[in-house]
Amino acid sequence: MRLRGRSMPVAALLACLAVMSACSAEPEKPSLDEAAKQLVADGEKLVASRELTAAGTVTVTERASKDGELGCLKGQVxxxxxxxxxxxxxxxxHSxxxxxxxxxxxLRNLGYDKVIDSLDLRDENLSVTLAQNPKTGITFLVAVxxxxxxxxxxxxKTTCYERSE
Known part of the structure; x- marks a missing residue:
């Protein structure tokens, strides 16, 4: 009988953990079209940011308008x-x-996390930084x-997605 008395609290604890796990699970990855829209929006915010305009000026040359296979497995874009x-x-x-x-x-103000330490990829003439949004999987590389x-x-860039037929 004593064992049964303990099984109820254990079952309740397991149920609570299951519910909390479901709530804290990774958010579902956006579709390729949704990710592409977010990529363009974040890219345009970066280009227009006071941080970038303090350093220089840039022109957008591509706005996620076509699928690319470079860096993806076969059948992915x-x-x-x-x-x-x-x-x-x-x-x-400007250094x-x-x-x-x-x-x-x-990029950090837009919700991106630093992926690599730029000190490893820096000298007096070149600096590279890499940041990724943990919710969308979008990655930005900036080289100066x-x-x-x-x-x-x-x-x-977005992460790789299965090619839609």
Missing amino acids: QRFFRAQGDLAGPPHV PGNSAGLMLSA RNTQKPNIMIVG
Whole structure:
């Protein structure tokens, strides 16, 4: 009898854990079209951000308008957002590290997490930062260099999705 008395609280605890697990499960990944719309929206916010405009100017060259297979498994596709431009003023005015750091701040304000430590990918002439949105799986790579134009290169991409027929 004593064992049965304990089984009810254990069952209640297991039920609570199951309910909490269901609530804290990973959110469902957006569709490719939804992710592409979010990619473009976030890319345009980055391009228009005060952090980027403090460093220089860029022009959007691709707005996730077509499927790409590069980097995906066979039968999968993803979409890209691309922009490029130049630092404001002569090369010594803006350091690549500071400029990339500013753009990472803008991405963090949009809900992105830093994926890599930019100190590992930085020298006095080049800095690279990579950030990903944990909810959408969208990733942005920002590269800033002062030795070659374009000085600023931005590539955003969705995760890979099964090709829809």
